[in-house]
Amino acid sequence: MAGRYPSYEDARRVLREHWGYDDFRPGQWDIIRPIVEGRDVLAILPTGGGKSICYQVPALMHEGLTLVISPLIALMQDQVAALNAHGVKATYINSALSRREIEQRWLAAEHGKYRLLYLAPERLSSEAFAARASRMNISLLAVDEAHCISEWGHNFRPSYLQIAAARKHMGDPPTIAVTATATPNVRKDIVEHLTLRRPERIVRGFDRPNIVWSVFRTENKRSKVLDILDGVPGSGILYSGTRKGVERWADWLTRRNQSCAFYHGGMEGSVRERVQNGWIRGDQRIMVATNAFGMGIDKPDVRFVIHVDLPGTLEGYYQEAGRGGRDGKTSWATLLYHQGDEETPRRLVEESHPTPKEVRKVYDAVCNLAQVAVGGEMDSPVPVRAGPVARLTGFSVGKINTAVTLLARQDAWRVLPQRGHTGLIRYQRPVSAFREYTEDHANASLAKFVQALLRTVDAGAFSDWREIDIRMLVRRTGLAPERLLKGMEYLQERQFLDWIPPDQVVRVDFLHARSARLPIDGDQVRASRKRAEAQLDQMIRFACSTTCRRHFLLTYFGETVPERCGTCDVCLGRHEAFQPPSLDALIVQRLLRQIAEGKPRGEWLEGTHTPVYRIDQLLGWLINEGYLLQSRPLGDAFELTAKATSILEASS
Numbered sequence: 001m002a003g004r005y006p007s008y009e010d011a012r013r014v015l016r017e018h019w020g021y022d023d024f025r026p027g028q029w030d031i032i033r034p035i036v037e038g039r040d041v042l043a044i045l046p047t048g049g050g051k052s053i054c055y056q057v058p059a060l061m062h063e064g065l066t067l068v069i070s071p072l073i074a075l076m077q078d079q080v081a082a083l084n085a086h087g088v089k090a091t092y093i094n095s096a097l098s099r100r101e102i103e104q105r106w107l108a109a110e111h112g113k114y115r116l117l118y119l120a121p122e123r124l125s126s127e128a129f130a131a132r133a134s135r136m137n138i139s140l141l142a143v144d145e146a147h148c149i150s151e152w153g154h155n156f157r158p159s160y161l162q163i164a165a166a167r168k169h170m171g172d173p174p175t176i177a178v179t180a181t182a183t184p185n186v187r188k189d190i191v192e193h194l195t196l197r198r199p200e201r202i203v204r205g206f207d208r209p210n211i212v213w214s215v216f217r218t219e220n221k222r223s224k225v226l227d228i229l230d231g232v233p234g235s236g237i238l239y240s241g242t243r244k245g246v247e248r249w250a251d252w253l254t255r256r257n258q259s260c261a262f263y264h265g266g267m268e269g270s271v272r273e274r275v276q277n278g279w280i281r282g283d284q285r286i287m288v289a290t291n292a293f294g295m296g297i298d299k300p301d302v303r304f305v306i307h308v309d310l311p312g313t314l315e316g317y318y319q320e321a322g323r324g325g326r327d328g329k330t331s332w333a334t335l336l337y338h339q340g341d342e343e344t345p346r347r348l349v350e351e352s353h354p355t356p357k358e359v360r361k362v363y364d365a366v367c368n369l370a371q372v373a374v375g376g377e378m379d380s381p382v383p384v385r386a387g388p389v390a391r392l393t394g395f396s397v398g399k400i401n402t403a404v405t406l407l408a409r410q411d412a413w414r415v416l417p418q419r420g421h422t423g424l425i426r427y428q429r430p431v432s433a434f435r436e437y438t439e440d441h442a443n444a445s446l447a448k449f450v451q452a453l454l455r456t457v458d459a460g461a462f463s464d465w466r467e468i469d470i471r472m473l474v475r476r477t478g479l480a481p482e483r484l485l486k487g488m489e490y491l492q493e494r495q496f497l498d499w500i501p502p503d504q505v506v507r508v509d510f511l512h513a514r515s516a517r518l519p520i521d522g523d524q525v526r527a528s529r530k531r532a533e534a535q536l537d538q539m540i541r542f543a544c545s546t547t548c549r550r551h552f553l554l555t556y557f558g559e560t561v562p563e564r565c566g567t568c569d570v571c572l573g574r575h576e577a578f579q580p581p582s583l584d585a586l587i588v589q590r591l592l593r594q595i596a597e598g599k600p601r602g603e604w605l606e607g608t609h610t611p612v613y614r615i616d617q618l619l620g621w622l623i624n625e626g627y628l629l630q631s632r633p634l635g636d637a638f639e640l641t642a643k644a645t646s647i648l649e650a651s652s
Contacts, residue, residue: 006036006061014060015053018086025050027204031176034200035140036061041176042146042190044203046322051178052079055142058176059116060088064139065109067170068118069163071145071155074273076118078298083116092118096421098471102128110135121148121159124166125414133169141167143194146177150189151531153182153315158408158415164195180322181206181315184558206318206557210325213549214334214569215542221308221336222252229258229286232332234303235279238288239320241309241344249308250288260286263293268501270481294320300327306334310341312348313535314542314556337543339611345536352398353529354406356520362403363412365392367514374516381416381507383424383465385500404506406528410521413508421470424500425488427462434496449487452476461497470502546570546620547630589651591618592627595638596648 011032015021024032031043031054045051059066070076076092083090091114093105109117110132117136123129141163147153149160167175177190177199191199218224225238238253240246243264250262261275261284279287280299287293291311302324311317317335325331354362366389370382384404386397393400408415431454438447456473458466474481485501492499538556545552549568554561564571587608594604604615619638622628627644630637640648 008033010061011036011057014057018060018088019053024053027202028054030204031178031200031202032058035174035176038174040174040196040199042187042196042199042201043176043178044180044182044187044206045178046180046204046206046208051144051180054178055140055176056083056088056116058140059142062139064137065112065114066116066140066142067136067138067173068116068142068144069121069124069160070118071120071148071157071160073120075144076120080116080118088116089114090116090118093123094118094120106132112137121157121162122416124159124162129166130169133166134171136170138170138173141170141173141175143175143177145179146190146194147179147182147186147315149177149193150182150186151528152185152189152535156405158405161193161409164193167195181319181557183315183556186315187558203558206554206559207550207561208322208325209565210328210330211321212330212332212567213321213553213565214332214574215337215549216334216569216574217337217339219338221338224336225253225306225308226256228304228306228332228334232304234301235282235285235299236287236302236304236306237294237320237323238286238306238308239293239311240288240290241311241348243290245309246288246290253286253288258286259284260288263287263289265290265292268482268485270485291316291320294323297323298326299323301329302326302331303329304332304334306336308336310335310337310345310543311539312345312532314538314553315535317539317542318553318557335543341543342536342540345539348398349529349532349536351396352402353532354395354399354403354525356522356525358393358395358399359403359406359520359525360518361393362389362395362400363407363518365389366404366508368392372510372514375513377513378510381509382413383500384506384508386506401506402528404508406520406525408508409524410519411511412515412518413510416507416509421502422467422505423470423488423502424465424505425457425461425468426465426498427457427496428498429496430462437494437496446487449477449479449484450491453491465498544616544620546623588618588622589647591615592622592640592644592648595628596640596644 008029011029012023015024027045028050031041031045034041035055035058043051043054045054055066055068068076068079070079073094073096076094077096080090080092091105091108093102097105105117106128108114119129143149143160143163145155146160148155148157149163150156167173175194175196177194177196179190182190187201190196216224238249238260240249243266246262246264250260253260261279263272263275267275276287276293276297278284280297305321305324307317307320311320321333324333366382366384369385369388369392370378372378372382384400386400389395389400390397395403404415407413434450434454438450452473456476457468460466470481470484474484477484479487488497488499488501491497542549542552542556548564548571550565551561551563566572587605587610590608591604619628622644623630626641627647629639629641
């Protein structure tokens with residue numbers, strides 16, 4: 001291949017040799033070609049479109065190492081296992097490994113033993129990476145789930161903002177950014193934040209013709225869920241907006257003899273993994289989950305995805321609904337909605353977006369809990385314990401987490417990567433109290449567990465927080481991880497210790513001495529909230545829209561498509577026609593006049609006490625009856641027809 005760029009046939013040869021496919025899927029070669037020519041690429045491929053092949057094949061067509069930035073430990077582990085099974089030397093470095101294993105893999109990468117190395121973005125700021133980056137001969141940088149770099153994206157991760165600086169340490173290699181969901185705003189952010197150089201932008205249809213999109217406006221959601229379960233065979237996912245909602249729905253379905261499991265972020269990591277794997281195998285028909293479930297899940301035969309609560313963004317909704325029908329067969333994406341559903345997501349926006357004053361209050365609470373004096377510095381990372389911070393501030397966990405992120409963006413501290421097997425522990429009682437308790441209960445298993453715990457954890461835990469490696473404790477006790485975690489909870493409930501499980505540990509590394517009056521960029525804080533509110537407004541507009549669902553979604557993602565799909569609830573006319581009562585005649589005239597005058601939507605029918613849902617109904621009726629035209633489903637631009645103009649002329 002020396003002296004020329006690798007050809008299409010060269011790429012096909014690699015594909016056949018390692019993956020056994022005869023040819024690429026639509027769009028894949030369009031993405032691969034500029035990469036092998038050394039150009040930067042922004043690639044948007046729909047879920048299930050084969051994004052990983054687009055950087056894995058080029059990785060084998062050039063000498064050197066391809067570094068893949070991936071946000072999920074489970075996802076990188078699955079991809080590395082699949083690559084090794086296909087004869088490709090690949091590995092990952094993440095918090096699930098011991099320090100010794102991490103060091104061995106860094107050394108092996110330096111010596112050219114791998115073709116692909118997967119890293120979480122947080123690793124890019126580590127001293128180990130900075131020391132080795134220039135010695136690893138990185139020929140390609142691949143950024144997976146690239147929408148995480150944008151605050152307009154639905155899974156924003158501040159650590160992604162470190163990639164551009166880290167890229168310079170690597171020698172500025174060609175870069176490919178890939179994602180399945182990116183609006184024009186998000187694409188712009190990806191290019192800017194990664195400093196891509198005149199990238200080739202390749203967008204391959206968001207359209208999933210095999211998905212039937214529907215919104216049903218109903219207050220009896222349970223009845224509608226049963227209708228769907230009875231009418232659609234096969235497995236599926238039911239998304240609820242809260243952990244309590246997930247547990248209530250799972251309990252209700254179980255009592256109706258429906259085969260289901262549930263999943264949310266409040267469960268232990270090992271339990272979530274077991275539940276997820278069982279559903280993928282087909283042990284249960286329905287997975288009831290929050291939006292914590294789904295990224296990296298490759299179950300092809302999902303026949304339905306039901307949302308019983310209103311999602312916060314269209315990006316999130318599209319990605320979650322898009323987990324159906326990956327085998328190309330028909331799948332049903334159904335949103336159940338009724339007036340008032342927006343109250344919960346609006347409250348979540350409020351709860352999770354602090355003011356500048358509230359951000360400072362979180363900073364002070366973390367410092368006080370860690371006993372950091374004004375002007376003082378910390379030699380070691382500080383745990384952010386959401387429970388105590390919430391008690392000091394009165395804020396929700398969501399608001400605290402957002403404040404921690406905003407403080408990291410403003411360089412008050414650095415959020416450290418979570419370690420998959422490392423929790424935090426602090427003893428509340430002396431050693432003698434532990435021994436007396438176990439002797440009084442004459443429980444040999446408990447005594448053995450406590451002895452192993454005291455031997456494993458640094459004695460400093462009697463005065464301060466200390467890390468604890470769950471794997472080491474498992475080896476020393478012989479207990480299964482789930483039983484061991486229950487033992488920790490047992491001792492915590494009896495106030496022998498404070499304990500933070502591995503998947504709940506957030507630690508920050510202070511970059512400066514504690515400030516008495518930490519300056520906060522108020523514009524940045526307010527902009528973050530404004531983005532969240534704008535995204536929720538578009539989600540509500542989708543739920544209330546009287547235009548084709550597919551047309552609305554694809555227009556949102558910047559695509560030009562026919563105005564009717566012929567399969568969604570709107571195109572099939574599945575909603576009862578709204579007829580405004582005679583009392584609304586003057587309201588209709590006033591609404592038409594305000595639209596004609598160009599009044600902002602937020603000021604329509606002010607002073608009439610007309611609820612938002614009724615305005616949406618009136619708009620839908622006016623469009624269906626030929627009084628209004630709406631060429632752009634995402635906007636508030638409506639055009640009056642001659643029929644509407646004649647009404648206004650007659651009433652003036």
